[in-house]
Amino acid sequence: MNLPDYEFLSAPLWLVTVLHLLTFTLHLVAMNFLLGGVIIVLHAAVRRRWDDPTLAKFARLFPSATAATVTLGVAPLLFLQLVFPRQMYSAAAVSGWFWMGVIAAVITAYYALYRAAFKAQATGKVSKLALAVALIGLLYVSLVYSSVFSMAEQPDQIHNLYARNQTGLVWNPAAGDYALRWLHMVLGAVTVGGFFVGLIGRDNAEVFATGKTFFVGGMVAAAMAGMAYLLSLQAWLSAFMRTPAISALGVGILLSLGSLHFFFKKKFWPAGAMLFVSMLTMVFARHTVRLLKLAPQFDPATWRIAPQWSPFLMFLVCFVVMLAVLVWMLRMFFGSKKSAA
Secondary structure, three states: OOOOOOOEEOOOHHHHHHHHHHHHHHHHHHHHHHHHHHHHHHHHHHHOOOOHHHHHHHHOOHHHHHHHHHHHHHHHHHHHHHHOHHHHHHHHHHOHHHHHHHHHHHHHHHHHHHHHHHHHHHHOOOOHHHHHHHHHHHHHHHHHHHHHHHHOOOHHHHHHHHHHOOOOOOOOOOHHHOHHHHHHHHHHHHHHHHHHHHHHOOOOHHHHHHHHHHHHHHHHHHHHHHHHHHHHOHHHHHHHHOOHHHHHHHHHHHHHHHHHHHHHOOOHHHHHHHHHHHHHHHHHHHHHHHHHHHOOOOOHHHOEEOOOHHHHHHHHHHHHHHHHHHHHHHHHHHOOHHHHO
16 A cells, blocks of 8 residues: 655745745744733833833733734744654654643733733733743743754754653753754844834833833844854854855845834834844745755755645635735724824
């Protein structure tokens, strides 16, 4: 009996890659708003930097941001598993219990953020305990993802770890492969969180000043962590420098600096667009690093292409409609004080 051959791509690799990078960047926007926003609001609540109604306004946004983060995270994860199934499933199996713990962490964080939102709506005050619990859950999820996705880029390491221990309780021991990457992601979330804090609180001088501080400080810190991570890729750095990703990375840095200029002038649409494209270039650079690390064992270009256009057409239609609805919702919320109310 011959088993079905599932080792093929249901669309051209370039299309899968473009959709993966685009959907992952959209996921990062929602995730950064959530994680960075929780960090900044919790900091403001502890320091009593803003008045309670302003903090409550932010707290009421977090449950919706959580839903957006989870929803927008499904597509890039599926595209990643479509191209790298063996690597992804194997790495997740080695750290299986930690991977399954993500579900519990997300549910706990979700309920904690709802608790904070309900208290904010009822009393006008923010629950610092609920935000702290949510922050711990979100940091756990981000750390597990960084650990597992980094492990997926080292097939030999997966083989050795699983050969020694099949309990699913194995944490990626190569912290040097993902610690700086994880730190860069968290600091990037603080940067984007600062942007949205400044945007939402643009009419409150103290809130805007706080958003500006975290936007600038987070960007500087994220740049330093990103440079340290890039320099840590010594075995692949020479090859990386010969790819288009290095040019994209340079463009992303320039766009990030440009977004600061428009942000200071409170021109949020061009600032946000430049920040989004800069994030897209960094996602592309990170994808290039993954390909370089896997090159000795696996090349996605070798996949057989067997197009299945009807599912992709359905996805593209839904994706375009979702983007249109998302743009409309953002315009309604940020367009005017009346709409925001």
